[in-house]
Amino acid sequence: MIEIELARVYGFCPGVRRAVEMVEEHLRARGPLATLGAIVHNARVVDRLASLGAQGVRSLDEVQAPAVAITAHGAGPEVVEEIRRRGLVLVDTTCPIVKRAQEAAHRLSGEGFTVLIYGEATHPEVQGLLAWTGGKGHATLIPADVPSPKGGRLAIVSQTTKEREAFWDFVGAVVGRSRSALRELQVVDTTCPETGRRYRAAQDLARRVEAIFVVGSRNSANTRRLAEVVRATGVPTHFIESEEEISPGSLAGIARVGVTAGASTPDEAVQAVIARLRGWGGKP
Numbered sequence: 197m198i199e200i201e202l203a204r205v206y207g208f209c210p211g212v213r214r215a216v217e218m219v220e221e222h223l224r225a226r227g228p229l230a231t232l233g234a235i236v237h238n239a240r241v242v243d244r245l246a247s248l249g250a251q252g253v254r255s256l257d258e259v260q261a262p263a264v265a266i267t268a269h270g271a272g273p274e275v276v277e278e279i280r281r282r283g284l285v286l287v288d289t290t291c292p293i294v295k296r297a298q299e300a301a302h303r304l305s306g307e308g309f310t311v312l313i314y315g316e317a318t319h320p321e322v323q324g325l326l327a328w329t330g331g332k333g334h335a336t337l338i339p340a341d342v343p344s345p346k347g348g349r350l351a352i353v354s355q356t357t358k359e360r361e362a363f364w365d366f367v368g369a370v371v372g373r374s375r376s377a378l379r380e381l382q383v384v385d386t387t388c389p390e391t392g393r394r395y396r397a398a399q400d401l402a403r404r405v406e407a408i409f410v411v412g413s414r415n416s417a418n419t420r421r422l423a424e425v426v427r428a429t430g431v432p433t434h435f436i437e438s439e440e441e442i443s444p445g446s447l448a449g450i451a452r453v454g455v456t457a458g459a460s461t462p463d464e465a466v467q468a469v470i471a472r473l474r475g476w477g478g479k480p
Contacts, residue, residue, distance in 0.1 A: 198447060198450060198451060198452070198453055198473065198476070199451065199452045199453070200452075200453055200454075200455060200470060200473050200474070201401060201404060201405055201452065201453070201454050201455070202454070202455050202456070202466070202470075203394070203397040203398050203400075203401045203454065203455065203456035203457075204397040204400065204401070205390075205393045205394050205396075205397040206394060206397065206398075206455070206456045206457045206461075206466065207457040207458075207459070207461050207462065207463055207466055208459065208460070208461065208462060208463065209388070209390040209391075209394075209459035209460075210390065211268055211291030211292065211293060211294070211388070211390075211459075212236050212268055212291070212459055212460050214268075214289065214291070214292075215235055215236060215267065215268035215289035215291065216235060216236065216241060216245070216462075218265070218287060218289045219231065219235055219245055219250055219265055219287065219289065220245070220248070222263065222265070222287050223245075223248045223249050223250060226263065226285070227249065227261075227262075228249035228250070228251065228261045228262075228263075229249070229250055229251070229261045229262075229263035229264060229265055229285075229287060230250070230251045230252070230253045230258070230259040230260070230261045230263070230264045230265070231245070231250050231251070231252050231253070231264070231265045231267060232253060232255075232256070232264055232265065232266055232267065232271065232275070233252070233253075233254070233267050233269070233320060234252060234267065235250070235265065235267050235268060235289065236267070236268055236416075236460040237413050237415050237416035237417070237418075237419075237460045238412065238413045238416060238460045238461055238462065238465070239413050239437070240413075240438070240462060240464070240465050241460070241462050249261075250265070256275075256278055256279065256282065256284075259282075259284065262284065262285055263284060263285035263286070263287055264279055264284050264285070264286065264287070265287035265288075265289055266279075266286070266287070266288050266289060266290055267289060267290075267320065268289050268290065268291045268294070269290075269291075269294065269319075269320040269321040269324060270290040270291070270294045270295065270298055270320075270321055270324040270325075271290070271320075271324045271327070272323070272324050272326075272327020272328060273302075273327065273328060274327060275327075276288070291356065291388075293356050293386065293388045294321055294324070294356050296386060297321075297325055297353055297354070297355075297356055297384075297386035298324065298325060298328045299328075300351075300353050300384040300386060301313070301325045301326075301328040301329050301333060301353055302328040302329070302330075304329075304351035304353070304382060304384070305328070305329040305330050305332045305333065305351075306330075308346070308347065308349060309345070309349045309350060309351035309380075309382060310332065310333075310334070310343065310345035310346050310349065310350050310351070311329045311332060311333040311334070311351050311352075311353065312333070312334055312335075312336070312342060312345075312350060312351065312352045312353075312370070313325050313326060313333055313334070313335040313336075313352075313353055313354070313355060314335075314336075314337065314352060314353070314354040314355060314358060314363050314366050314367075315335050315337070315354065315355025315358060316335070316337065316355065316417065317335040317336070319355060319417060321355055321356065321357070322335050322355050325353070325355070335355075337366070339366060339369035339370045339372075339373055340373070342370050342373070342374060344374070344377055345374070345377065345378065347379065348377055348378055348379030348380065349379060349380045349381075350370075350374065350378055350380070350381050350382075351381075351382040351383070351384070352366075352367055352370065352381075352382070352383045352384070353383075353384045353386045354384075354385065354386045354387050355386075356386055356387060356388040356391075357387075357388060357391050357417060357418045357421075357459075358387055358391070359387065359391065359392060359395065359421075360385065360387040360389075360392055363385065363387050364385075367383055390459055391418060391421075391459065394418075394422055394456070394458070394459060395421075395422065395425045397456065398410075398422060398425055398426050398429075398454075398456045399425065399426075399429055401454040401456060402426060402429035402430075402431040402454065403429075404452065404454070405431065405452045405453055405454035406431070406432070406450045406451060406452055406453065407431060407432040407433070407434065407446070407447075407450050407453050407454070408426050408431055408432070408433050408434070408453070408454040408455070408456060409434045409436055409442070409453065409454070409455050409456075409469055409473075410422055410423040410426055410433060410434065410435045410436070410456055410457065410458070411436055411437070411438075411455065411456070411457040411458070411461050411465055411466055411469050412435075412437065412457055412458035412460060412461040412465075413437055413458075413460065413461075414435070414437060416458050416460045416461075418458045418459045418460065419435075419457070419458025419459075419460065419461065420435075420458075422456065422457075422458050423435040426456070431454075434446055436469070438465065438468065438469075439468040439469045439471065439472035442469065442472050442473065442476075444476060447473075447476060453473065455469055455470060455473070
């Protein structure tokens with residue numbers, strides 16, 4: 197009999213849960229809407245919302261519903277203005293922590309700082325943050341790629357899903373390389389504590405099990421990073437999107453298995469994985 201243990205913290209973070217609930221409430225009360233991109237980076241969630249009347253679109257030109265939702269990752273101010281200009285109902289599901297990062301980027305750029313975003317330039321959240329700088333921002337994960345700050349004034353904020361320790365290591369490296377060019381520095385820690393809580397819970401779980409299944413979509417940056425954190429512990433790690441990817445061979449010789457999930461993974465996906473493991477001789 198295989199024992200199954202869930203991580204102490206896993207799955208939907210409050211911001212993602214809030215976004216999904218906002219869309220569901222609109223669909224129940226007011227009918228169909230469009231979502232400007234995936235509400236969250238999880239195919240199971242997106243498919244379920246689509247079945248309820250949420251149409252995913254890539255641009256506002258594709259919107260056919262009377263309402264449009266901005267995703268939990270947020271969007272730039274020009275997107276909000278265009279939605280209102282077109283007379284569409286706006287459902288703004290931007291995560292409150294992302295909103296705080298947007299406000300910081302907007303304020304600092306308005307004060308004349310060169311705003312540096314610690315994050316992936318292609319990530320939807322980062323693209324939104326850059327838009328809030330009015331074109332005065334720069335995004336990178338590499339200290340050597342940081343531009344010389346205009347007037348020696350540099351502000352650093354973070355993509356919310358980055359690790360706090362990694363963010364401050366980045367800040368230290370940037371300051372070390374740019375010290376002679378800096379006249380003024382402001383750092384706003386906009387990392388989300390929920391991300392770190394999932395990483396620490398997964399590391400703790402790894403000490404008690406012989407293998408871990410990490411559940412979530414492969415297009416989810418936070419889930420990919422969670423899988424990397426688990427692999428770094430040395431415990432055999434299986435990154436899966438659904439229970440269908442579990443094979444009996446992955447359980448051979450294992451007495452205790454762990455399960456965790458990224459912040460964009462719904463409860464039903466985790467429960468489906470546990471049900472499959474139980475079916476092959478596991479017990480909670």
